[in-house]
Amino acid sequence: MKVFYSMKEALEYSSEHSFLLVYRHVFFPVYINYKGKENWLVFTPGACSRNKPMPIFQRSSYSEHVDANVISLFDPGLLLNKNLTNTWFSGTPARYFGDYISDLLKSFFKSVDIEGENVFLFGTSAGGLPAFKIAQKLKGATVWCGNIQTKAYKHSAFKKMLPVLYPNKIESEVVKEFSNRFDISKMDGDFKVYYFQNRSDEFHYKNHYKPFMDWYFSSNAKMKVVFSEYYDVESGHGSIGRLKEYEIIDKMLRKDFLYFNWIDCTHE
Incomplete structure (x- = not known):
């Protein structure tokens, strides 16, 4: 895998490939497929299965089916321990990976004259936090998220991550400081933001979706969020399936109502 610094x-090296992007002493694995389209679709990763070699570029295979240039990201925090499945791009105390990858993408889109209105972020589960962080720096961007963690410290993987990425810090200290x-x-x-939630995924519905929706409607948030609920026992916290996700992506890219x-x- 080749290494680049922007x-x-x-992109100038190849229109489609995977590579390592170096920024502030951190190696970010990235997949890109440039098709000369106006719109860019960025996939942020959910929990990663450890039964395959890393990195894994989730949904990168969708690229051949969508009418947009595609970027699929991988969380470099997962490279630090084979037992980690998600770290939300939280990085280490000294290095916030989510902030770094947001800066990299902001700089890239500016360099190729792409406005935030032409950037679409797609993330499920652990992919929600990095998608929001990236959108925060891209005025006018659109986020689609499904069954995400809105407060990562309420997820069981949070405790597993702490000894690796935040050693010598207790949980309450990390939650408060970061x-x-x-x-x-x-x-x-x-x-x-288009936020989809499966009500049969009771943990995320009660601990993430509902508290965030309550916060949103009682706040003066700048972000505009449309909350959509469905009930699918079979999919639970998992994917709603390729065909439905293709349909979502197609409507999102056309800026159609989802x-x-x-x-x-x-709720909106």
Whole structure:
């Protein structure tokens, strides 16, 4: 895997490939597929299965089916221990990976004259936090997220991550000191969000979706959020399937209203 120091440099080398992007002593694995389109679709990763060699570029195979240039990101925190499955791009005390990758993408889109309105972020589960962080720095961007963690410290993987990325710090200390990395309500900005939640995923519905929705409607948030609920016991916390996700992506790229016959409740 080749190493580059900017996204533009990597794109000039090849229109489609995976590579390592170096920034502030951190290696970010990235997949890109440039098709000469106006719109860019960025996939932020959910929990990563450890039964395959890293890095894994989730949903990168979708690229051949979508009418946009595609970027798929991988969380470099997962490279630090084979037992980690998600770290939300939270980085280490000295290095916030989510902030770094946001700066890299902001700089790249500026260098190729792409406005935030033409950037679309797609993340499920652990992919929500980095998607919001990136959108925070891209005015006018659009985020689609599904069954995400809005407060990472409420997830079981949070405790597993601490000894590796935040050694010698207790949980309450990390939550207090680095809340801006683990709480989506701290990532407000001028962007649009479509937040889908499966009610059969009771843990995320009660601990992440509902508290965030309550915060949003009682706040003066800059972000504009449309909340959509569905009920699918079979998929649970998992993916709703390729076909439905293709349909979501197609509507999102066309800036169409994201309403579907399988959505049974919407709040906006």
